[in-house]
Amino acid sequence: MKPYIEFKAQRDLGQIITDTFNFIRNEFKPFFGLILQVVLPYLLVMFAALAFYFYTVGDLSNLITNDTLFSGETPTLIAMFSTVLILIITGVIAYVLAHSTALYYIKSYVENGGVVNTSQVKDDVKNSFWNFVGLGVLVGIVLGFGFALCVIPGVYMLVPLSLSFSLMVFKSQSVTDAFSNSFSFIKNEWWISFLTIVVVAIIVGVIGSIFSVPAAIYSLLKMGIFSGESDPAAQITMFQDPVYIILNVLSYALKYFLNFISIIAGVFIYFNINEKKNFSGTFDRIDSLGKTE
Template sequence: MNNNYIEFKKKRELGDIITDTFAFIRQNGKHLLSILLKTSVIPFVLLLLASAYYTHTYANVFDPVSLSRGELSDMGILLIALVAMFAMLLIFYGALFGTVLHYIKNYIEGKGVVNSETVVQGVKNDFGKIIGLGVLSGLITFFGTLLCVFPGIYLYVPMSLVFSILIFRNSSVSDAISDSFNLIKNEWWITFATLFIVGIVIWIISMVFSIPAAVYSYTRLLTSASEGSMVDPTAMIDWVFIALNTISSAAQYVLYIITAISTAFIYFNLNEIKHATGALEQIDSLGNNK
């Protein structure tokens, strides 16, 4: 057993979830990243390429000169670029969440000792279900948002826990979705508050990585203004901006690791409130040691 083992199966306050999330990253970050390189690096690179291509296509399509003539050329290409970016985001999201949650599952089973091959194999076995669940939960949240913003927000909370339920309970896709609503019953507000605070923390960190692209755009804008030339917004999107923006996007995608770990802590906190499985396991282990 790892002497620095962090117990997942226990009740936590909001602050404890955030603190333990970063404590887990400090202790296991290097090992977890080494496994993510095996499972997620190809989708990650393809996602960055798709994002860069979408940014480039968007600048071409919404060129002010073409718009002034009433022309919207290459809209089909823009749509393809958008679909490709979202498809790669889904695949990367599934690979990352699957890896992180299987890592935590193996971490719990080994009391802090993680077998890399077991994690990788677990991701391979569940990858199809993870992608299917990602599509279904995304559609549920999307259509809830279309109906009204508040149903979308409400549905986002249980849908944020479906991957944890799928992996930690070895559930089916349908059971993961139905169980997520049972899990947040009477606990929606505290779960929302925790996800909201985690989101703010991630947003603050991501803002640091967006500074170079913002500074470059602002510098270009000032230079154009000082020269007295008309500022073409799409002209600001050159290869330097695309590169800086891609780096910023890369950082934001990597920060999904924090989201995945925090949702695991949220899941176990709610599961403990509802079922007290961790407490029962501790009682059983004490009885077996006598």
């Protein structure tokens, strides 16, 4: 039997990171299995568009090299912009659905003592899609202005706004309430939350860079860097190399799933702060002890 991980508890930075990976290890198959059930069609289209994008970049490079970019011989630019549009749309949908599925999975996990009601999770994801889109757009606009102003306001707002999605899900708040309440929710807990987010981001970044190594090594081999015989023409055709495209798409796919480390860690940060402020987990445990007696 899988050990149950209590989310409603106070944790320090090390415990948050440890329990994040413990949760992934314990729930790996059902967690990612449900996410794939929800987002797989959009992921397939997104990765297909990504592969075609790499190919069109190579085709575009050939046209620039041959000075035939505006000759009208091929609709390369149209194909490229269309691919980028499809990539953006499917990417947004895939991320929104994955984010909401992860949060509602954990919500069901917490409410049912480790047993997840998958049909309920799917219904919640379906019903909350536009709320996640709306909150995501709102957070994106505010953070964009914050970083554009002087970086520091953006860094400050990043911490509470990253928890606004958890407020919307676990407290069943509206988009505007989750957005506004996130600032008061993070009060007196900003620094430790910021430090945790930074450490998790470093871990995810390091792992993600490892996933990029195969494509980087292959490109260097293809261009003859290691042999000392660099081939400039190979740089142009690299984006149309099937092996290079596959390695890059695979790298992006693995990095996509790395995002769940940050999402799950964010949930632990939320419950850590909520427990310090409201003692909800403590009261639940006292109540359960009273019932057993």
